Amino acid sequence: MQRIREARLVNGTTTPYVELDRAAWSRLAASTPLPLTAEDVERLRGLSDEIDLTEVREVYLPLTRLLNLYVRATSALHQATQTFLTSEPPHPGKPGEPDVNGGTGTNGGAAPAAGRTPFVIGIAGSVAVGKSTVARLLRELLARWPDHPRVSLVTTDGFLLPNAELERRGLLQRKGFPESYDQRALLRFVVAVKSGVPVVTAPVYSHLKYDIVPDKRLEVHAPDILLIEGLNVLQPARAHEDGRRGLAVSDFFDFSIYLDASPVDVREWYVKRFLALRETAFREEESYFRRYADLSHAEAVERACRLWDTINGPNLERNVQPTRGRARLVLHKGADHSVTRVRLRKI
Ligand SMILES: Nc1ncnc2c1ncn2[C@@H]1O[C@H](COP(=O)(O)OP(=O)(O)O)[C@@H](O)[C@H]1O
Ligand SMILES: CC(C)(COP(=O)(O)O)[C@@H](O)C(=O)NCCC(=O)O
Structure with missing residues (x-):
């Protein structure tokens, strides 16, 4: 049965959101063709993330249809x-x-x-919630629409301060918190792309090295759509000491998506991914986490839980989750990673 619910406050006042269950949302794909194969989806899927063609058809096709309508309307x-x-x-x-x-x-x-003017889409959500898979998937799907073939994807980790600088500022244990980013550089980058500068570059982060890669830049060539994925992209502008507020990167979004899940589930996904990385990336010579490759199963679980409970969990609670209400669209994932409900801001 189709359920589209106009969310209401207890006192009966309407809210700006409409909530849809998965079945109602998936019907909104109408006759949008599915341009990807199972192999494409497998290639785009992140480690320990679960996504298949049914999920793409039922959740991400309707989303690309909505985005296509937004791109056209925004251009007008x-x-x-x-x-x-x-x-x-x-x-x-x-x-x-x-x-x-x-x-x-x-x-x-x-x-x-x-x-x-490039159409800019922000994708926010916790560490390990699967933002990068969703971002890569949207890049592929959106690029197949003839109206906007050039889609670029940038992750905000490139704008993290280098480890040496984080250490100098006493922020190494706060990687991913808003203060651990060069927010002005991120803002300058988005404004330049949005202003139509033909080539704009961004710094690059390596998850393997756990640090910014010196002398490497990602080039963005005047895209039709720019996807910006990161923990804190929906943060509002911070107040200056004199009380003034400037602009935040979210002020330049034409659409925004918050990928949501229960913090208990995300913690479990983080630990599961950490265990999978122990068998793969951590074994590589240049991995910052090389020393974790030989931990026993129990030690690895303990280490991952500690990283979560001291850095990513508090960041989710204090900084990331509070920005959820600012998103135009919230995709809520259940424990098995599938999207169970969708909330869209209708006004
Ligand atoms: N230590 C690591 N070594 C190698 N790859 C990693 C490491 N940590 C995370 N990744 C990869 O980096 C990507 C981004 O992860 P993350 O920022 O947690 O966001 P999300 O899981 O929401 O995409 C994922 O594809 C993940 O598999
Ligand atoms: C690099 C990250 C901050 C994510 O950055 P994002 O792309 O979301 O801006 C995160 O993956 C991370 O490394 N957090 C630090 C704690 C940890 O090692 O998990």
Whole structure:
């Protein structure tokens, strides 16, 4: 049975959200074609993350349809600003007379076509919730729509301060907390991409080395869509000492997604992934966690739980989860990683 529920506060006031169960959400894919194979999905899936073609069809296809509608509508909105800025004001007509600009983006041919402004999508959520899989999947799915073939993906870990700097500031045990990022550099990056700068570069983080890779940059070439994935992308701007507030990266999002799950489940996924990494990445010569490769099972579980309980768990509770209400869309995952319900901001 289809369930689309207009969430209501206890006193009966409507909220800005609409909640859908999985069945109702999946029907909204309408006739959107599925452009990926099971092999594609396997390639995009992160370690210890679980996702298959059914999940893509039922959860991510409707999402790409919604995003495609948003991209088109947002482009029309940018065109409106461009028209306002570059065309002659209309002659005031008699009351009730239509505006000569008529919403068509022209004024006797005076308005030039607007430059394309990349559509920016933020993807937030806890460590180990599966953000990178969702981001990679959306990149592939969105790039297959003819209206926006160029989709770039950037993760905010590239904007973490290098370990040496974190150590200097006493923040090594707070990696992933808002203060562990170069937020100004991240903001400058997003503004440059959004302004249409032809090539913008971002620093690169290595999970293997647990640090920023010196002298390596990721290049972003004027995409149609930019996906920005990271723990803290929905943070509002912090107040300066004098009380002023600047802009935050989230101020430049055209759409945002919060990937949600119970903190108990995410902790379990983190520990499971840590155990899987012990058999794989941790064994590599250059892995920062090389010393964890030879831990016994019990020691590895203890170590992963400690990392979670001292860094990622508190960060989730204090900084990440409080930003959930700012997201345009919340995808809630159940214990088996499948999305069980969806919340969309409708106004
Ligand atoms: N120590 C590590 N060594 C190698 N890869 C890692 C390590 N920790 C995390 N990863 C990988 O980095 C990616 C990002 O992880 P994370 O930031 O926890 O976000 P999420 O799980 O939400 O995608 C995942 O694909 C994960 O498998
Ligand atoms: C690198 C991360 C902060 C994630 O960064 P993000 O891309 O979400 O900005 C996180 O994966 C991490 O390493 N946290 C530190 C504690 C730990 O080792 O799990």
